[in-house]
Amino acid sequence: MKFLFNALSNIINGSANAIFALVLPPLLITKMSLEEYALWSYCLQTGALIGYLNLGVQTAVGRYVALYKEKNDNESILNVIRTADRILYLMFFIGILASIMLSLNIQYLVKISQQDLVLLAPDVILIVSIGYCVSLLLNSYAGYFVGIRANHVPMWINLLSKVILGFLIVIFVEKGLFFLSLIFLIVNLLAYFLSYIYWRRQNVASLISKLRHYSDSMQFIKFCLGLSVWNLGMLLVTGMNSTIVGYYSFSDVAYFTIANGLVMALIGFVSTGLNPLIQVFTGMHANNKSKNIAAVIVHLNNVLSFLMLLFFIMYHSVNDFIFTNWLTSEYVGPVSDFVNLLIISACVRVLNVPYALSLIATGNQSKALLGALIEGSSNFILALILCSLWGVGYLPLAMIISSIIGTLYNVFVNMSLMKNDIPLYKLDLLSFQPVCLLFGILFFYINPIVSYGLLSVSFISFFYTYKGFDFSIVKVKTEKEV
DSSP, rough: OOHHHHHHHHHHHHHHHHHHIIIHHHEEEEEESHHHHHHHHHHHHHHHHHHGGTTTTHHHHHHHHHHHHHHHHHHHHHHHHHHHHHHHHHHHHHHHHHHHHHHHHHHHHOOOHHHHHHHHHHHHHHHHHHHEEEHHHTTHOOOHHHHHTTHHHHHHHHHHHHHHHHHHHHHHHOOHHHHHHHHHHHHHHHHHHHHHHHHHHHTTTHHTTTTOOOOOOHHHHHHHHHHHHHHHHHIIIIHHHHHHHHHOOOOOOOOHHHHHHHHHHHHHHHHHTTHHHHHHHHHHTTTHHHHHHHHHHHHHHHHHHHHHHHHHHHHHHHHHHHHHHHHHHHHHHHHHHHHHHHHHHHHHTTTTHHHHHHHHHHTTTGGGGGHHHHHHHHHHHHHHHHHHOOOOHHHHHHHHHHHHHHHIIIIIIIHOOOOOOOOHHHHSSSHHHHHHHHHHHHHHHTOOHHHHHHHHHHHHHHHHHHHHHHHGOOOOOOOOOO
């Protein structure tokens, strides 16, 4: 029950992030020129790269707090948080320097034709990037609440800040991008102070200040560095795409960011919903229940395969209706062209989420770094090649190919390396449901009737898989919070 509550909290949290992807675009594109909206989107997407400086601290804190809760080691929890805060303060100042450098060099990254936007761009991207720097400081607080399975706390703070931000942007959109960037910064400061106030009420900060024994923090730092390399792979997969589009065709940034935001909302919705599995898997790992970890991964792999095939077919049944009623005619064609390809890579990447969470929970993410870098590098290189040869419309193909490369690397390499902690076999992740998903997507472009048949068969298999799964294995004991 606790897992389901935390999963629901995370889903609501992810839904708050979807405000920008689903609600804001149709409200803003009617009040902004194409290049103005492209610049605003570019600043949000490129400034968000600052977020990768978190070095995976939130995930690491959540994982170690959950681990030490299993052992009733409150002192180690306090040491983890103290170390995390120091890392984030350092990353904050590095982020400020990166923001300044980004502002000084934006004219070399994009080619803007409107002269007023050329003059405005450095200030807007500087302020937006500083807003993301402020958000870095939230990671240790959010990680702690996730670790003690109080996911609703960061959920409410994020939901409130996103609603306020979206509301203010829509109201003051006609004031210009400089004003909107100031709103973005102020709301991020508000979110930080709300988190800090709630954090102080937990009495953890006072306990840290009284802590006399400082344990070796290198284990935690190494874990974060491992996650940061993993994040680098994800940066090359998703984070750099808007920057690449902006370099080759600035006006297409407006179309791509709307399409990518829609698809990333889907991935984020699933990822945030499943994120509490880190605490569940950590508890299983601490209690030497590796077979339970594998059983949950296989079950979720089958469930997600069916749901992704269902979503894929449903999307293609209603996409014309959605886009014509969601966007203006100028945006419908280019955005739908991007989404039609991006949705394929999303279906593949979603399947990797449970396994990726298990790697973090068992402390094996460092062994999977090469795969993340190969996937990220292949996406980055292919994106540059395809965009330079045929245009930015082919960038989603790079994402599809790299997602397949990442999945195959997990199946044929990572599973062998991690078989002691996560006893999976190749056929576990290449079972009937994923095969139905693969051929369902492929045949949809040849003969959709075959895909409908595969969906029906997949549903029957899904029903029996769900019915036969022992949900008691995901129950974990809960200790008294710090």
